[in-house]
Amino acid sequence: MRTDDAIHFCAPGRLIIEAGARRRLPALISHLGLRYGVLITDRFFTGNTPWVREYVDAASALGVTTIVFDGGAPDPTTTLCDSATRVMRSTFAGLAPDHVIGLGGGSNIDLAKALCLTLPEGRPIREFVGMDEPLKALPLVAMPTTAGTGSEATPGAILVDPSNATKVAVMNNALRPRIALIDPELTYTCPPNVTADAGIDALTHAIESYLTIDSSRFDRGDQPDPAYSGRSLLTMLFARESIRLCAQYLKRCYDDGSDKEARSAMCHASIYAALSYGSAGLNGVHGIAYAVAGRTHRSHGTTNAVMLPYVLGALAQTRRGELLEIAALFEVDTGPGPQAAITALCHALRELIAHLGIPTDLRGLGIEASSLTALTRDALAVTRLARAFPVPDVERAYADIVSRAWAGDLGEAPDRQRLELDYQ
Secondary structure (H helix, E strand, C coil), X not given: CCCCCCCCCCCCCEEEECCCHHHHHHHHHHHCCCCEEEEECEHHHHHHCCHHHHHHHHHHHCCCEEEEECECCCCCEHHHHHHHHHHHHHHHCCCCCCEEEEEECHHHHHHXXXXXXXXXXXXXXXXXXXXXXXXXXXXXXXXXXXCCXXXXXXXXXXXXXXXXXXXXXXXXXXXXXXXXXXXXXXXXXXXXXXXXXXXXXXXXXXXXXXHCXXXXXXXXXXXXXXXXXXXXXXXXXXXXXXXXXXXXXXXXXXXXXXXXXXXXXXXXXXXXXXXXXXXXXXXXXXXXXHHHHHHHCCCXXXXXXXXXXXXXXXXXCCCHHHHHHHHHHCCCCCCCCHHHHHHHHHHHHHHHHHHCCCCCCHXXXXXXXXXXXXXXXXXXCCHHHXXXXXXXXXXXXXXXXXXHHHHCCCCCCXXXXXXXXXXX
């Protein structure tokens, strides 16, 4: 029992996980007394699936009006959000929408989250960046079509600011969906590359939140309602189950997209990981991956995947017990002792990443050796994640991780002495 846990756990108001559950959404929306909705998606789903039309027609039959915006895009921008706000407010012609539905991957759901803030008054989304006070947001229904991002259970909307090509985040518990509807049938047609990218993202969320800073040490500042607050026994329960499911089903799901059991298992793995990291938070993998993505413009799942094995090696001293538990879940050949088991785990994860068709080192992403110092500096600038990395010297650890990830070196995990020899 972790008696020193300081738990501040937030989850969706309603969590529904069931094959075919999308068909029951119109009745639930009507039952809740909602009448005017905006459905945010992209043209793939309006043009290639019946899901949007089925929902709109079924909701209409129950007296619920739904306006569809299918201009969603990968890595949505602040400009797109503001443009969608103007279009939707004009379309409603004075009627006030009372809910927003996000259908698609994490990008569509992030855009839907942002619109929950901007639609009521037409304010630009930049006005909400960095705001800690309670925000008034329209109720959000999130229906993910991928198993990985976890946006259906988290407090953040991530958008790209085109003025400087950087990602900005609106973080507030008001953005957590009122309804998270997980219908595995929506993921059945995901192509292999999307399955891989989303699946490794879910695994990264689970592992990273399982190993992150403890809730008793997490700096919440003066926030009475923090979006993230460190790991606890509760978040670790969700993370452990997600890791177990990913270890058993991620490769299987990638190899055979028609495997409905594997598809359903990965949907469960994704939401469990989200319930963990959505309160515990993340750290080094995402912190460095953000910097890598800024230089390569590769997908979120890919940049996370490349960094994951190397970050775990740097935690061998401070999270040894937890890493051995993860090694057992992956059933790796643990060898003669704890260090051998952790090294074997890192190799097993890298082999899984290679099997998923993802590069396994920074050179494979086109990163030049001359940019490693600047990349490390950019990663450390994401202070929210750097502060949560549970090592004594984050700066040295990040430098060592980046160096190893470029060289593809999964040798013995470094301890403090090795870092001093390499970087003093």
